[in-house]
Amino acid sequence: MSERRVTIRQVAAEAGVGLGTVSRVLNGAADVSDCTRQKVEATVQRLGYRPSLRARSLRQSRSMAVAAIVPELVNPVLMEFLRGVERTAEERGYVVLIGETHRSAARESRLVERLVDEGIDGVVLGGPLVARDAELLRDHNVPVVPGAEEAGSTAYSAAMERAQAAATRRMVRRLLELGHRSFVLVIGTLPRWAVIEQYRRARTGAIRTELRRAEAKLEVLSVDMSRVFESCREQLGAHMAGPDHATAVISYSHVLAPGVLSALQRCGVHIPADASFVTFGDSDWAMAHQPALTVVRHDLFAEATWLTARLLDHVEGREEDLVPPAVEAELVERESCGPAPGTRVASSTGSSARRGAP
Amino acid sequence: MSERRVTIRQVAAEAGVGLGTVSRVLNGAADVSDCTRQKVEATVQRLGYRPSLRARSLRQSRSMAVAAIVPELVNPVLMEFLRGVERTAEERGYVVLIGETHRSAARESRLVERLVDEGIDGVVLGGPLVARDAELLRDHNVPVVPGAEEAGSTAYSAAMERAQAAATRRMVRRLLELGHRSFVLVIGTLPRWAVIEQYRRARTGAIRTELRRAEAKLEVLSVDMSRVFESCREQLGAHMAGPDHATAVISYSHVLAPGVLSALQRCGVHIPADASFVTFGDSDWAMAHQPALTVVRHDLFAEATWLTARLLDHVEGREEDLVPPAVEAELVERESCGPAPGTRVASSTGSSARRGAP
DNA sequence: CTGTTAGCGCATTCAT
DNA sequence: ATGAATGCGCTAACAG
Secondary structure (H helix, E strand, O other): OOOOOOOHHHHHHHHOOOHHHHHHHHOOOOOOOHHHHHHHHHHHHHHOOOOOHHHHHHHHOOOOEEEEEEOOOOOHHHHHHHHHHHHHHHHOOOEEEEEEOOOOHHHHHHHHHHHHHHOOOEEEEOOOOOHHHHHHHHHOOOOEEOOOOOOOOOHHHHHHHHHHHHHHHHHHHHHHHOOOOEEEEEEEOOOOOOOOHHHHHHHHHHHHHHHHHOOOEEEEEEEOHHHHHHHHHHHHHHHHHOOOOOOEEEEOOOOOHHHHHHHHHHOOOOOOOOOEEEEEOOOHHHHHOOOOOEEEEEOHHHHHHHHHHHHHHHHOOOOOOOOOOOOOEEEEEOOOOOOOOOOOOOOOOOOOEOOOOO | OOOOOOOHHHHHHHHOOOHHHHHHHHOOOOOOOHHHHHHHHHHHHHHOOOOOHHHHHHHHOOOOEEEEEEOOOOOHHHHHHHHHHHHHHHHOOOEEEEEEOOOOHHHHHHHHHHHHHHOOOEEEEOOOOOHHHHHHHHHOOOOEEOOOOOOOOOHHHHHHHHHHHHHHHHHHHHHHHOOOOEEEEEEEOOOOOOOOHHHHHHHHHHHHHHHHHOOOEEEEEEEOHHHHHHHHHHHHHHHHHOOOOOOEEEEOOOOOHHHHHHHHHHOOOOOOOOOEEEEEOOOHHHHHOOOOOEEEEEOHHHHHHHHHHHHHHHHOOOOOOOOOOOOOEEEEEOOOOOOOOOOOOOOOOOOOEOOOOO
16 A cells, blocks of 8 residues: 655644654653644554654664574573563563574674664673673673673572572482482583583583582583484493493483483483483473483573563663572472482482473 | 764764765775775774664665564474574574564564564564554565465465475375374364464365375364363373274374373373374474374475575565475374284385484 | 765754 | 754765
């Protein structure tokens, strides 16, 4: 129907009022007479006028858009994160630009530059940024959550790490309690600025500490993320064929789990009879797997929701310093963990069995 | 560092050249002397100047941004779609706005209006749109792929439907060949404008046709998407308890599969001994499941890639009418399908065994 | 080759 | 309460 974009001038002309008046009506300014207001609104309707957000953005230097930067979109766990961002942004009238770095510093830089040039209102991070990009953002006064770890770490990321570490420790202890003494941790090879690097440190640190204390063995296997299945097969095949192979297998990431499970099966390792299995990150599939998978679950959706709300508060000037929510990370025990082969376990104290939907 | 945004004027002033010259250098116009070009570039560097994309957008009425509209982000299959869009958009210098309708008409409308106002360059659809929104887009000359089905359907969606139907038929025939005569199709209850509605029609149509021809029984179970696990348990529990329960279970969607599998297991149904299982949509988890799942796979990533490329070609004026690619949909046979209980099967002709990563 | 002018569509001063 | 002017930062069309 409409040939050319209808502008605010046309509305003004058609309604026989001044240009600014239309603007006032649109923005719900208080001081407009009911008479003119209705006249304008009618004209707006009739002409099918829609204000141009880019003109508005240029004028107000606010774009009502935020960006979510994540390493990759394949990871369902990061999807949860993205969902959380999208949800709260949408609720508050913002759109979200998706930024996938593909774990490439070059792409990340291009992306961040583009976002800055776009005049984005803020960015929420699903993973760490290389220093240069973080600086660029800071130099252009683009708010970022979680905030840069100036002098250590922010209250939020500290809480997050603590939660991760705590759940991880519970997981390891439970495994030790079940008699396991030989562990293998399967981890994806990643560039130095890996997925939510803070988590990584928290997790691996907790595992190492607990295991050292119990004088248990830990082998770390790095698999090639670009060929997870094959790589898992090779690495685990070699390891499990060895004389004293692990009886407890920990998958560092939700995306790794299928590869690890598949490899284990091909090695003829039965879960949980021959070995126990646990992974970070939960999903319906982990629940439906047979046996159902024990996981360390972290509610990234909730986290993203909270972070985004915080970002938008900041953007909108309203600096309510919300207390960080209880960042939840929990051990969900299901069937993939059992006593180490040839072990008799007394009781399963301290286990927090959960089965609810993820 | 930078107090205020540095503009093109400052660069011009600092470099001692005209305003337009800087613009020319920035846009790589041919007719600039090397001398001035270098002078300008140096100044740009020194001042850390970054052109404002919103000003540029306003002027050129092109935003270099496209939107991807999907019903939901939870579905990993739609994620694949989103990945495809993001990938090719990024390659060509566009950013992508994510639009999640949450399967709500109201949200969809808000979203589309916002996108139109934003002056988006185009939108790629991961699901159908309500008529009103499609019109709004059309009225504002926003290109959309897949195109509206004017007078039936576009060449593309026709090809897509054909591919879906063909793979679905192969799947059903294979099941019949294995001796199954009683089927159950588990499907999510959705608003009328469901996920990629075209697929749905293609799939269910193909299933019904094949089954009718073979005089086999089909029961359709609708589960509540908001509580998949519980709903599956109830529905399937009731059905499988009946006297002549199905021996072949088809899950309509990838997100449904975990719920269905879990319910089946709780019913004491062993796969594939007691019943065969197949789902639409593949993933690492489907491969790693025990038994590994037979699936009808459709490469949504490839599809999104192609669609987006086509959209951008259109946006950029270059109207190369690419021939639709061979839209792949294939039956991937794995271990979750076997002969119907009490049946002896001759050979497994016509089966296309595949095991590659998804 | 380069400087100047005129808007893109809007919100925001100012006057009235 | 409202109309008129100013400019957000940029590109395009025009002069020189």
